[in-house]
Amino acid sequence: MKHIQTLNKANLKDTANRGCGECQTSCQSACKTSCTVANQKCEQA
Amino acid sequence: MIHKYKALGMNIVLDVYSGAVHVVDDAVYEMLDYCLEPFAPEAVCPEYIIEAMEDRYDRRDIIEAYSEICGLVGAGQLFTDDCYADLAKTWNKQSVVKALCLHIAHDCNLRCEYCFGSTGEYSGGRCLMSAETGKKAIDFVIKSSGGRRNIEIDYFGGEPLMNFGVVKEITEYAKEQGRLHGKNFRFTITTNGILLDEEKQKYINENMSNVVLSLDGTKETNDRLRRRVDGSGSYDTIVPKFRRLAQSRNQDNYYVRGTFTAYNVDFAKDVLHLADLGFKQTSVEPVVAPYEEDYALKPEHLPEIFSEYDKLAEEYVKRYRSGSGFNFFHFMVDLDQGPCAVKRLSGCGAGHEYLAVTPQGDIYPCHQFVGNEKFRMGSVYGSGELNRDIVNYFENSNVYTKEKCKDCFAKFYCSGGCSANAYNFNGDINKPYELGCEMQKKRTECAIAVAAVKKLG
Numbered sequence: 001m002k003h004i005q006t007l008n009k010a011n012l013k014d015t016a017n018r019g020c021g022e023c024q025t026s027c028q029s030a031c032k033t034s035c036t037v038a039n040q041k042c043e044q045a
Numbered sequence: 046m047i048h049k050y051k052a053l054g055m056n057i058v059l060d061v062y063s064g065a066v067h068v069v070d071d072a073v074y075e076m077l078d079y080c081l082e083p084f085a086p087e088a089v090c091p092e093y094i095i096e097a098m099e100d101r102y103d104r105r106d107i108i109e110a111y112s113e114i115c116g117l118v119g120a121g122q123l124f125t126d127d128c129y130a131d132l133a134k135t136w137n138k139q140s141v142v143k144a145l146c147l148h149i150a151h152d153c154n155l156r157c158e159y160c161f162g163s164t165g166e167y168s169g170g171r172c173l174m175s176a177e178t179g180k181k182a183i184d185f186v187i188k189s190s191g192g193r194r195n196i197e198i199d200y201f202g203g204e205p206l207m208n209f210g211v212v213k214e215i216t217e218y219a220k221e222q223g224r225l226h227g228k229n230f231r232f233t234i235t236t237n238g239i240l241l242d243e244e245k246q247k248y249i250n251e252n253m254s255n256v257v258l259s260l261d262g263t264k265e266t267n268d269r270l271r272r273r274v275d276g277s278g279s280y281d282t283i284v285p286k287f288r289r290l291a292q293s294r295n296q297d298n299y300y301v302r303g304t305f306t307a308y309n310v311d312f313a314k315d316v317l318h319l320a321d322l323g324f325k326q327t328s329v330e331p332v333v334a335p336y337e338e339d340y341a342l343k344p345e346h347l348p349e350i351f352s353e354y355d356k357l358a359e360e361y362v363k364r365y366r367s368g369s370g371f372n373f374f375h376f377m378v379d380l381d382q383g384p385c386a387v388k389r390l391s392g393c394g395a396g397h398e399y400l401a402v403t404p405q406g407d408i409y410p411c412h413q414f415v416g417n418e419k420f421r422m423g424s425v426y427g428s429g430e431l432n433r434d435i436v437n438y439f440e441n442s443n444v445y446t447k448e449k450c451k452d453c454f455a456k457f458y459c460s461g462g463c464s465a466n467a468y469n470f471n472g473d474i475n476k477p478y479e480l481g482c483e484m485q486k487k488r489t490e491c492a493i494a495v496a497a498v499k500k501l502g
Contacts, residue, residue, distance in 0.1 A: 030257055
């Protein structure tokens with residue numbers, strides 16, 4: 001496309017039926033005072 | 046829902062429900078103002094759009110831009126519908142406990158003014174966790190984790206190195222029990238570094254998957270609030286130890302983690318100072334404190350905080366491009382394979398998947414609720430049964446139970462924010478802490494822009 005560059009192929013909707021729960025608890029990584037989820041890794045990745 | 050903004054010299058468009066991120070030219074950026082939701086693509090670009098833009102753009106470009114927008118809508122990457130609301134409503138989580146924050150020491154060798162744990166005491170007097178209590182906590186999490194294989198234990202305080210013998214004893218016990226019960230324990234520790242020595246470093250490196258090292262930034266910033274009992278600063282003691290530890294872990298699987306306050310709203314310099322010290326994994330976060338505290342961040346600080354995030358993002362990508370990049374926790378986002386929608390809806394898991402255990406063995410929804418008797422959920426010395434009303438309160442909370450999140454573009458990046466902050470400011474975990482929301486939105490914009498720079502080169 002000439003006018004638009006799309007940066008990601010994955011679609012969040014495709015993950016709506018996942019939720020295995022094996023991922024790290026977000027507060028354990030560094031925050032402890034906020035809630036930052038989008039930088040967590042998926043264990044299925 | 047879409048969110049468009051300009052950052053790092055780019056026009057960025059986020060499609061909230063698909064998570065798609067687009068970098069667009071000026072014509073598309075402007076045209077999206079005319080594409081109101083619910084957007085229904087038309088076979089040809091409507092004349093009113095052409096008329097509105099024709100004085101600045103070539104007619105052919107306008108038509109092409111419209112066609113590209115329609116193409117993305119057809120591909121499910123723009124103006125995507127919300128398909129999660131029903132999922133959230135009918136959600137039967139049946140969650141199991143998968144992470145514990147063990148309060149190894151309700152005592153500390155620092156007296157940081159902003160400490161949410163009341164300089165280590167958590168309003169309950171200074172005390173240490175016994176190995177027996179820690180082992181009971183391990184038994185509890187094994188019993189409560191159902192079929193979940195990965196279990197996390199964070200050693201927290203106060204200052205956990207003040208009780209490191211017990212940390213080791215619990216760790217060895219957990220590893221042994223993990224083998225017996227098919228559980229993979231992952232350990233993390235948060236420390237101020239005062240008592241860090243070679244022996245502890247060795248044990249930490251051999252056993253902890255992540256280490257959080259508390260350091261606020263420059264010596265002036267750090268020592269203003271992170272002081273010893275005698276009032277002297279901690280910077281000179283801890284920085285050499287932290288640098289050694291970071292090197293010994295090959296600059297990975299750790300964070301130097303600071304807090305910024307009203308005293309250093311110009312915190313970008315503190316983050317960059319940490320990077321200049323050679324740390325590759327950094328996190329500096331806004332203090333969360335009642336507005337009456339001198340150090341508290343308040344709404345009037347927001348313009349300067351936003352400007353600092355912008356400044357940091359610019360320097361961040363500059364260093365990345367020059368090969369001297371570093372990671373800043375809040376600018377890290379994986380656009381391709383981040384957490385699933387379910388994780389993004391449900392958040393940190395406090396109160397049902399993630400719990401805190403005090404030195405006495407009492408269980409609370411998370412480390413920030415410790416000391417609030419209303420939220421005492423049980424004990425590792427009891428039957429292992431948790432107060433179901435409290436569990437349900439947290440388990441039922443998600444992005445869709447928070448009215449303020451409804452129209453927010455960042456909701457799948459913060460999952461509706463921190464429950465403790467919401468409760469402490471607004472008396473309800475479903476009423477997010479607004480100041481935190483504003484900063485979260487800005488950080489999300491910066492993080493996506495940084496990711497875009499990395500993708501586009």
